[in-house]
Amino acid sequence: MTSDALVRIQNVSKHFGDTTALDDLTLDIARGEFVTFLGPSGCGKSTTLRILGGFEQPSSGSVILDGTDVTRLPPEKRQVNMVFQDYALFPHMTVRQNISFGLELKGMSKPEIRRRQDEIMSFLELDAYGDRYPAQLSGGQRQRVALARALAPDPALLLLDEPLGALDAKLRGQVQQELKSIQRRTSKTFFFVTHDQEEALTMSDRIVVMNKGKVEQDGTPEELYFHPASRFVAEFIGETNLLTGELRGTEGGAVVMDWFGQTLRGHAPGGVPQAGTPITASVRLERLGFHAERPATANAVQGRVVGKTFLGSRMALDLLVEEAQGATLKAYVDADTGQSVGEAPVWIGWEESSMAVLRD
Incomplete structure (x- = not known):
C-alpha cells in the first residue's frame, strides 16, 4: 500500500x-x-x-x-x-x-x-x-x-x-x-x-x-x-476518428502505420502491437488543423469538405481524404474557421502525439 x-x-x-x-x-x-x-x-x-x-x-x-x-x-x-x-x-x-x-x-x-x-x-x-x-x-x-x-x-x-x-x-x-x-x-x-x-x-x-x-x-x-489505450476507451469517452490500417513498425519511439497508402505516425499508450498486423488509431476531432499548403506536422493528408454542421460556437466538418481511396475524417473547428474552409482541397494536419494507436 x-x-x-x-x-x-x-x-x-x-x-x-x-x-x-x-x-x-x-x-x-x-x-x-x-x-x-x-x-x-x-x-x-x-x-x-x-x-x-x-x-x-x-x-x-x-x-x-x-x-x-x-x-x-x-x-x-x-x-x-x-x-x-x-x-x-x-x-x-x-x-x-x-x-x-x-x-x-x-x-x-x-x-x-x-x-x-x-x-x-x-x-x-x-x-x-x-x-x-x-x-x-x-x-x-x-x-x-x-x-x-x-x-x-x-x-x-x-x-x-x-x-x-x-x-x-x-x-x-x-x-x-x-x-x-x-x-x-x-x-x-x-x-x-x-x-x-x-x-x-x-x-x-x-x-x-x-x-x-x-x-x-x-x-x-x-x-x-x-491518449486512450483501447478502442473501448476511445469510443466511450467523447467522439473520435478511428483510422484502421497496418502497422509498419516503430521509428524513434513513434508508431508508424499505413492508412490507405498514407504513412502516419502516432504513439501507443496501451503498448505497441506486432508489426504487419491490422491496427486502429484514434485522433480526436478537435486535433485536426487546416492549411493551404502542406503543414510541418508529423501527419498530413489532403482532403476536401463534403459536409458542414453548425453547432453554435463550433462547426463539425465532414472530410473526404482524396488520396486515401474514399477515406473520411471528421473535425471540430470554431465557427469562423468552419465558414472559411471551402470545398477546394485543403491540407489536414495533426501531430504524432494526437494519434493514439489502440489495443483491441
Whole structure:
C-alpha cells in the first residue's frame, strides 16, 4: 500500500451466480483524491462502490481502509458514507434532522450535534433551509442536504452513486462545479460512480474506465481523452476518428502505420502491437488543423469538405481524404474557421502525439 493511499482494493472478485461482476480488481485510491469509476451498465462500477460501502461482500479479495482490513465489516463499522442517486432523505425530517441522523447514531451529545450541524450547514450554505422538509427544496438543494448528511460524521471516504442523475442538464452543470469545489475545500476522498463521460471529465482527478468487470484504463481525464489505450476507451469517452490500417513498425519511439497508402505516425499508450498486423488509431476531432499548403506536422493528408454542421460556437466538418481511396475524417473547428474552409482541397494536419494507436 503506497504511503498516501487511503483505500486499497486487492484482488477483489464478485460473482452473482454464473455472472462475474468484478474480475480480480486491484486498485489504490489516494487521500484527498476525486476518483471516478466510469463505464456502461453492468461494467462493475456500482458493485465496487457497494463493496467499499459494506453493502456487498466480495467473493474473494480484500478491502483495506486507512490501514485496516474492512472486508467483512458492516457499513456502520466503516469510516465511509454514501450519497445515493435519489438522495434517500427522510421526507418526515427537516434539513437539520436529516443532517443530525448520522451524528446521533455515532452517539454524539446534543451540543456536539448542534455545533456540527451549524458548521456543515454554513459550509454548504444551507443555513436558511434548516427547518424545511425535503419536499420544500429544489433538486440542487436536496443534493446539498444529502451531501451535508454524508459529510457531517466526518467520514474518511465518501461514496457517490450517480448523485446528479436526477437533475436537469443546466442544474447538473452547476452542481458538478459545486461538488468538485466542496471536495477540494474539505480535502475528502471522493469515490464517484457515473456512466456520464462529460461528468467524469469535468469533475475527476482520476478516471477508472471499467469494462466487463475489469479496468480498461486508469488515468487523468486528459490522459484518457487524448491518449486512450483501447478502442473501448476511445469510443466511450467523447467522439473520435478511428483510422484502421497496418502497422509498419516503430521509428524513434513513434508508431508508424499505413492508412490507405498514407504513412502516419502516432504513439501507443496501451503498448505497441506486432508489426504487419491490422491496427486502429484514434485522433480526436478537435486535433485536426487546416492549411493551404502542406503543414510541418508529423501527419498530413489532403482532403476536401463534403459536409458542414453548425453547432453554435463550433462547426463539425465532414472530410473526404482524396488520396486515401474514399477515406473520411471528421473535425471540430470554431465557427469562423468552419465558414472559411471551402470545398477546394485543403491540407489536414495533426501531430504524432494526437494519434493514439489502440489495443483491441
